[in-house]
Amino acid sequence: MRFLCNTDSSISTCNNTSSSSSTANPIKLTRFSYSAIDSATNGFSPRVLLGKGSHGAVYRAVLNKGSLTAAVKKPTSSVSETSENEISILSTITSRRIVNLIGYAVDPDKNLLPIVHYMPNGSLYDYLHVNNKPLALLTRVRFALQIAKAVRTLHNKSNPPVIHRDIKSSNVLIDERENARLSDFGLAIKGHVADVRVMSTPPAGTLGYLDPCYLAPGDLSTKSDVFSFGILLLEIISGRKAIDVEYSPPSIVDWALPLIKSGGYAGMLDRRIRGRVDQTVVRELGLLAARCVRSTAEKRPPVTVIVDCLKKVYRRIKVEGFPVLGSLRRRVRRLEPSDEFDGSDWDESRMKVGPTRIRKKGSNVDNLTDEEITTRGRHPTDETRYVTGINFVYNVVQFCHM
Known part of the structure; x- marks a missing residue:
């Protein structure tokens, strides 16, 4: 039986020199007044309680005259350092795959309250x-x-x-x-x-x-x-x-x-x-x-x-799940853009036109050599326009059946 992947490869190491646009600059945070947070949560009412754990409780808050729904983390006084740590880390990193920080507030006891995006569908x-x-x-x-x-x-x-x-x-x-x-x-x-x-x-x-x-x-x-x-x-x-x-x-x-x-x-x-x-x-x-x-x-x-x-x-x-579309996708795969959309994240569906891989007959698309990679340039050809259209229809049909 053929394996789809090989996880026995290299050992992970920390890259000291890597950088990313998601972490290059500190994120601009909003400091909310405690009175605004208290009002937005109805005095931290149990009715807007989202969850409770060993580090504190999380409440739903409606801010900015109803235009922003957020989650406010209210720590217990004994573990307030976890909130400080969370704000410190999330103020330097953001991603579509994490619950990002919006801002913070300071309660009368000088505890920091992280305020993050509200996730409406639970855990x-x-x-x-x-x-x-x-x-x-x-x-x-x-x-x-x-x-x-x-x-x-x-x-x-x-x-x-x-x-x-x-x-x-x-x-x-x-x-x-x-x-x-x-x-x-x-x-x-x-x-x-x-x-x-x-x-x-x-x-x-x-x-x-x-x-x-x-x-x-x-x-x-x-x-x-x-x-x-x-x-x-x-x-x-x-x-x-x-x-x-x-x-x-x-x-x-x-x-x-x-x-x-x-x-x-x-x-x-x-x-x-x-x-x-x-x-x-x-x-x-x-x-x-x-x-x-x-x-x-x-x-x-x-x-x-x-x-x-x-x-x-x-x-x-x-x-x-889609054998007909799967057959169609394999037929046009040799003309696909290299930055292929894997369908796992609809927020990241950005088809980029640039270097295009041409698959030789009988070769493995994942093991192409440099000689097998042809640069198409910035402007898409008729072929890549056609394939992008096919991929769009393919992914939309799958989305409708998910």
């Missing part, structure tokens, strides 16, 4: 464990890919890198377009592993998602987030919680790994998923998750490899 935890309607496999993989993109932004596009330290389904929120966004940066750390601040920060996270290799401050690396993502991926595939005492064994890792090692991939798929499922897809997802939760941190794949693997799995599911 991924709700989608997996609370809602009665089960998610389709395509939607699950799309969410997993979008979360992986969020982690890639933190690890590779922030300088220095950001390690989230608390990746879990309840910290993945679903926006108004039903795209997944990573939230809650209260425990996140920004800095290189050798940084004094990182070395002095004690381990933290959530039981069930916490990297077992992360026992001391010096053990922290981006691979700790990769482990947590692997747990989340198993949760997305199976519909089981990371820790569930109603099952034996209660740990999702202890339950899933024996199935993966024995080749029983079908047994780990959520039984509520309807319709025919490509077993190669289930196999690839299971193997990817198993590699992410390896006991040796250095052997876990970097997030860039995870993103590439999930893109291939996502595309395979789309082709299986």
